[in-house]
Amino acid sequence: xxxxxxxxxxxxxxxxxxxxxxxxxxxxxxxxxxxxxxxxxxxxxxxxxxxxxxxxxxxxxxxxxxxxxxxxxxxxxxxxxxxxxxxxxxxxxxxxxxxxxxxxxxxxxxxxxxxxxxxxxxxxxxxxxxxxxxxxxxxxxxxxxxxxxxxxxxxxxxxxxxxxxxxxxxxxxxxxxxxxxxxxxxxxxxxxxxxxxxxxxxxxxxxxxxxxxxxxxxxxxxxxxxxxxxxxxxxxxxxxxxxxxxxxxxxxxxxxxxxxxxxxxxxxxxxxxxxxxxxxxxxxxxxxxxxxxxxxxxxxxxxxxxxxxxxxxxxxxxxxxxxxxxxxxxx
Amino acid sequence: xxxxxxxxxxxxxxxxxxxxxxxxxxxxxxxxxxxxxxxxxxxxxxxxxxxxxxxxxxxxxxxxxxxxxxxxxxxxxxxxxxxxxxxxxxxxxxxxxxxxxxxxxxxxxxxxxxxxxxxxxxxxxxxxxxxxxxxxxxxxxxxxxxxxxxxxxxxxxxxxxxxxxxxxxxxxxxxxxxxxxxxxxxxxxxxxxxxxxxxxxxxxxxxxxxxxxxxxxxxxxxxxxxxxxxxxxxxxxxxxxxxxxxxxxxxxxxxxxxxxxxxxxxxxxxxxxxxxxxxxxxxxxxxxxxxxxxxxxxxxxxxxxxxxxxxxxxxxxxxxxxxxxxxxxxxxxxxxxxxxxxxxxxxxxxxxxxxxxxxxxxxxxxxxxxxxxxxxxxxxxxxxxxx
Numbered sequence: 001x002x003x004x005x006x007x008x009x010x011x012x013x014x015x016x017x018x019x020x021x022x023x024x025x026x027x028x029x030x031x032x033x034x035x036x037x038x039x040x041x042x043x044x045x046x047x048x049x050x051x052x053x054x055x056x057x058x059x060x061x062x063x064x065x066x067x068x069x070x071x072x073x074x075x076x077x078x079x080x081x082x083x084x085x086x087x088x089x090x091x092x093x094x095x096x097x098x099x100x101x102x103x104x105x106x107x108x109x110x111x112x113x114x115x116x117x118x119x120x121x122x123x124x125x126x127x128x129x130x131x132x133x134x135x136x137x138x139x140x141x142x143x144x145x146x147x148x149x150x151x152x153x154x155x156x157x158x159x160x161x162x163x164x165x166x167x168x169x170x171x172x173x174x175x176x177x178x179x180x181x182x183x184x185x186x187x188x189x190x191x192x193x194x195x196x197x198x199x200x201x202x203x204x205x206x207x208x209x210x211x212x213x214x215x216x217x218x219x220x221x222x223x224x225x226x227x228x229x230x231x232x233x234x235x236x237x238x239x240x241x242x243x244x245x246x247x248x249x250x251x252x253x254x255x256x257x258x259x260x261x262x263x264x265x266x267x268x269x270x271x272x273x274x275x276x277x278x279x280x281x282x283x284x285x286x287x288x289x290x291x292x293x294x295x296x297x298x299x300x301x302x303x304x305x306x307x308x309x310x311x312x313x314x315x316x317x318x319x320x321x322x323x324x325x326x327x328x329x330x331x
Numbered sequence: 332x333x334x335x336x337x338x339x340x341x342x343x344x345x346x347x348x349x350x351x352x353x354x355x356x357x358x359x360x361x362x363x364x365x366x367x368x369x370x371x372x373x374x375x376x377x378x379x380x381x382x383x384x385x386x387x388x389x390x391x392x393x394x395x396x397x398x399x400x401x402x403x404x405x406x407x408x409x410x411x412x413x414x415x416x417x418x419x420x421x422x423x424x425x426x427x428x429x430x431x432x433x434x435x436x437x438x439x440x441x442x443x444x445x446x447x448x449x450x451x452x453x454x455x456x457x458x459x460x461x462x463x464x465x466x467x468x469x470x471x472x473x474x475x476x477x478x479x480x481x482x483x484x485x486x487x488x489x490x491x492x493x494x495x496x497x498x499x500x501x502x503x504x505x506x507x508x509x510x511x512x513x514x515x516x517x518x519x520x521x522x523x524x525x526x527x528x529x530x531x532x533x534x535x536x537x538x539x540x541x542x543x544x545x546x547x548x549x550x551x552x553x554x555x556x557x558x559x560x561x562x563x564x565x566x567x568x569x570x571x572x573x574x575x576x577x578x579x580x581x582x583x584x585x586x587x588x589x590x591x592x593x594x595x596x597x598x599x600x601x602x603x604x605x606x607x608x609x610x611x612x613x614x615x616x617x618x619x620x621x622x623x624x625x626x627x628x629x630x631x632x633x634x635x636x637x638x639x640x641x642x643x644x645x646x647x648x649x650x651x652x653x654x655x656x657x658x659x660x661x662x663x664x665x666x667x668x669x670x671x672x673x674x675x676x677x678x679x680x681x682x683x684x685x686x687x688x689x690x691x692x693x694x695x696x697x698x699x700x701x702x703x704x705x706x707x708x709x710x711x712x713x714x715x716x717x718x
Contacts, residue, residue, distance in 0.1 A: 022564075023564075077546055148699075149695070159686060162679055167678070261556070261558075269654050269657070284658055288660075298560070303560075310555055
């Protein structure tokens, strides 16, 4: 088991490293270098910039050096907590990101929890009552759910919220809490705003997991040990919940990284539609303004969320399915 | 006695029928079996028909549209949809009701009033704007147009089937042209990513060993990265002064580069399982070359799987393109795609007053559903020997 976990951790680091390279590519591809854009921005605001100052900035980011060295310098600066300066917001990148990183995680986890809470019972129901009206209804809803991109669902929810309740259903906080410090009241306010983003982000994943759970459990229910259990007089719920559901849960957990990946990716667009104070809206803003350090950092952070999520679900999988320990030992 | 004889004849006929059926199955080629199986999948058949209709619209977009999709009309901004009424009191008389636009003196918003007594007669297969079918044959007929008695008027000045957008451009025609862009970008991107996937997955599966391990790790890493932020980051770097065609190809290739991994996995899996099959062994023993084994023996037996996987990959690409364009990072006006059209629906105040701006979402959802159902049906049919 330790070997397996070490391998998964190494893989997580490899992925994080690949993401950091790709993020750096995003920083590099806009024409011109960062300092040139930064100075142009400052000068347009009337700040006077000497050549020496510009050179000092170039040296800090190593912009005169080869790209590879620039990449490592960027990693090094980040390790020291220096993520660069956002000239679009005229503040350090870390300041701009602030609470948004945490809120992105909160929204993503809420959506993920929703997919689990909804998909698990429905999947079990659909498998046990295969071909019932309920099963067909859920399958139909599932297909629709898979076909509606999150941001379209968010648009539709916004529209109906506006027309039916005359309220703006976007945002994560009521106006009075938006700038306030964290408190229990603010947390409660956040929870109240969560259902719509969670629904918009989680519907596709829910539909997907529902179908996986149904298919897995159906396979499991046909196996002889379930027949034996029933023959021995176990009640229906015992014969279903005790073993088949546990076995069917395995792929259910192992697929979570992909669901989380799509939720985190989708959160960018959904947040823009619902104007959530997460990383999404500032990513778009920074990309349009070619504010490259901010954009690169955000893409890196979004990647890191999925990597950590994947690692956590790997660990959960071992707890859930002890067979993996033996497989790892054998192979 | 006679009755008994009849029964026996029927029985033997049935037996012969079953035997013929079995014989038909046992001599059928794999493609025939796949086709028969696919035909049984009703939903997939319907999905196939829907998609064929989509591509008919793509090919003959100029015929289905009746207005210039990029022609702004200041006096027709945010006009509500005008449904076609097929009958009036006197019977068959397709028409739309005329609108009169004016400014609200207080809010300065444009308001439209239906003029109940004024009908604009509509003709099917009517003459209208001139265009070229498939870019070659000049023609001027459109699915709908206004009647000749309007004095040679153009439909775009009188009819707005699905309303108009903020700049007064006809939504129906814009959706038609957006369909042709969005549905083709998906196909081309999928074709490129499938070539990548087949080559890389094939190499990985056929050679195995270290090459396989390295490729698999790379695929695993690519698959665990959230795609949308990365796509956004790269798409944002596409220069602003590129032409529509350049941006179209840049976005297509970008989508293909990110989405090849799924097919690479399918192909590798197939290769791995086929390598152990008896017929591959037989071909090797008969002295067939590697290339011949791959192309003549292995590829045909998993081609149907590739087609199914391809179909299932198209929705992802359509969603990605729509998302990027929706954010203003993909195709940009004057190019028209579903995502570009949906950009106007971002402003909730405008949307609340003119909900028809959300209509382009409908073809997106129907297309994704259809590709998913078709792909499911094809995947079941791709394995005609299974249960």
